[in-house]
Amino acid sequence: MKLKITSLILGSVLCCTGLMAQESSFEAPASGWIKENSRNLGIQNFSKLSLHSVRKGNTGETLRYQQFIKDVPVFQSEILVHFNKEGKISYTSSESFKKNLKEIDTVPSVSASDAFKKAYAASKSQGEITYQENKLFVYLTDEGDTKLVYRIVINSYERSGSWETIVNAKTREIISVKDIALYHRHQDEDAQSSKKKTKKLNKAVGFKASGSGYVYDPDPLSKTGSTYGGSYVDGNDATNASLDNARSLVTLSDIEFANNVYKLKNAYVEIRNISAPSTGLFTQATNQFLFNRSELGFEAVNAFWHIDKSLRYINETLGIVCKPTTNGGAVIYDPHALNGDDNSQYTTAGTLEFGQGGVDDAEDADVILHELGHGIHHWLSGGVSNADGLSEGSGDYWAQSYSRSLNQWPSSTPQYNWMFSWDGHNDIWNGRITNYTVLYPGSGAIHTKGQIWASALMRIYDKIGKEKTDRAFLEGLDLTTSTTNQKNAAVAVRQAAIDMLGQFGFTCK
Known part of the structure; x- marks a missing residue:
């Protein structure tokens, strides 16, 4: 049975397209589908969805809606609605959508710079930082707890990998540290060789x-x-x-x-x-x-x-x-x-x-x-x-x-x-x-x-x-x-x- 929802709750479920989002002529029917299926999707009235990505291709048009609590995005949580060339919904996905969140305060007690220092030490980064991300998220832990966190990614010159550190934005606690780089083979997969010595270089308006x-x-x-x-x-x-x-x-x-x-x-x-x-x-x-x-x-x-x-x-x-x-x-x-x-x-x-x-x-x-x-x-x-x-x-x-x-x-x-x-x-x-x-x-x-x-x-x-x-x-x-x-x-x-x-x-x- 389809759920009828009041306009007040609908407003909390779907917010207007943000400045970073793209526009689509299918936004209204996509939002309509989400509202129509909100109960089955598990959308809670304290969270909202915002259109953050539109991709047009040879199969039609794909709209992705990011989940938020207040103005903070939920990490890796979205609903996808795809329209075929005839303008009909042919595919949807909500497998990444987080249904079991709890409403939390989204004002951090820890500064982004302090969290970064914690992450740099915890990830054992070395040498020049070649890439970094530092973003505030609502995060669902492996234990099912809802936390406000900084997700920090650091790539450094002298440490292999791309190191993701999740820092509790309320307590400074390190929740997790892991290498999220994607390798061509498992680190221990049939390894029979060691590092090779580095060969020396012969130094010798576009x-x-x-x-x-x-x-x-x-x-x-x-x-x-x-x-x-x-x-x-x-x-x-x-x-x-x-x-x-x-x-x-x-x-x-x-x-x-x-x-x-x-x-x-x-x-x-x-x-x-x-x-x-x-x-x-x-x-x-x-x-x-x-x-x-x-x-x-x-x-x-x-x-x-x-x-x-x-x-x-x-x-x-x-x-x-x-x-x-x-x-x-x-x-x-x-x-x-x-x-x-x-x-x-x-x-x-x-x-x-x-x-x-x-x-x-x-x-x-x-x-x-x-x-x-x-x-x-x-x-x-x-x-x-x-x-x-x-x-x-x-x-x-x-x-x-x-x-x-x-x-x-x-x-x-x-x-x-x-x-x-x-x-x-x-x-x-x-x-x-x-x-x-x-x-x-x-x-x-x-x-x-x-x-x-x-x-x-x-x-x-x-x-x-x-x-x-x-x-x-x-x-x-x-x-x-x-x-x-x-x-x-x-x-x-x-x-x-x-x-x-x-x-x-x-x-x-």
Whole structure:
């Protein structure tokens, strides 16, 4: 039965669009749906909802409503309403909405600066702060308590990770400290290598130019149909004729030319030193970035080209707007980071950082695109959910979607389904696969569970092709929230495909 609510209560449930929110012609029907379903949604009369995000895409228009108590947002709590191209509601989500809040005082007793000092110490941040957030939220603890908190995120130069600290805004108590960076593999996953020594550099009005550089597309083994061993080993970054011949010469589009040097920077991606070690930016006096893998510049060029190519494909070929909201819409990357660890990460600062342990991560397109996949997930949904390993599987899918499109391995070979063909599946670590047969929800670490999601998507890919699967996947992520699991993500991807019927080759048989 639908609940009839007085206008007084309705006013407390839905507030006017704030200054930071976008406008939509669907705001009235979306608000109407929320009011109509307020009892089932569990909306309490002391909280309110405000339209904070409108995204228009090939499937229609998605409106996201943020939950507030007084004027303080509730952390990771929203209701999503999606309208298809016909202007009808085709999908809704309230899985992240917090129903069990208690009304609390929302005036902090602790200053934001004091909370930051507590967080800096608790997170053991070291060196220069490269990114920080400090926001006041209403927060539902794991124990079900409603607290007023500062959520503080700190990235620092000498400490790997992106550290989130929740500080009680009334008592200064540290509620939690955790690393929220998203890695290409679990820290303990089949680790058999240690940090690699950092190699020494040989030191030697802008406009956009075209350049050239060598890359692995996607890696030396797939390019040549080889297996790890013999000439095709990491060898502490040593190169040889076989590994040099596995390179491809590519165009570096729209790179910056300023102060008589060319830089790996354009509208989509920019190189920076984000975390230790500091290896430079590899600017060149000419537009030729012709490195081999024994030179640090090779990983810089390889990562730049793959990130740029992938984002151009999404934004220009598919016509799906997908960029970070930070850094002017450009992805910032560091090809030699994390203190030389054998791992890589995406942070919500819109940054990608690649380690150098084992095979340098930025030599393998699977690693680069997996980490970019986390970013894509974040930019499309406004949050990153790793429930059931959703974001890990999304990163694996995005990398595999590209590498399989190159048609380098027959479907009868194990490598056809390998993730991290150069970085993994060797004596360093075991890599992952996209023909994982374990049934949902599976068990184990999030990276292990993510193989279920990636494998399901790749089965669809083999049936309907890359472009349609990519479109459904990307538009489906736009319908997810910060707590979406694989099951609900599958519903979202399916609905996105339905909402594109009659476009881009989508048909219903």
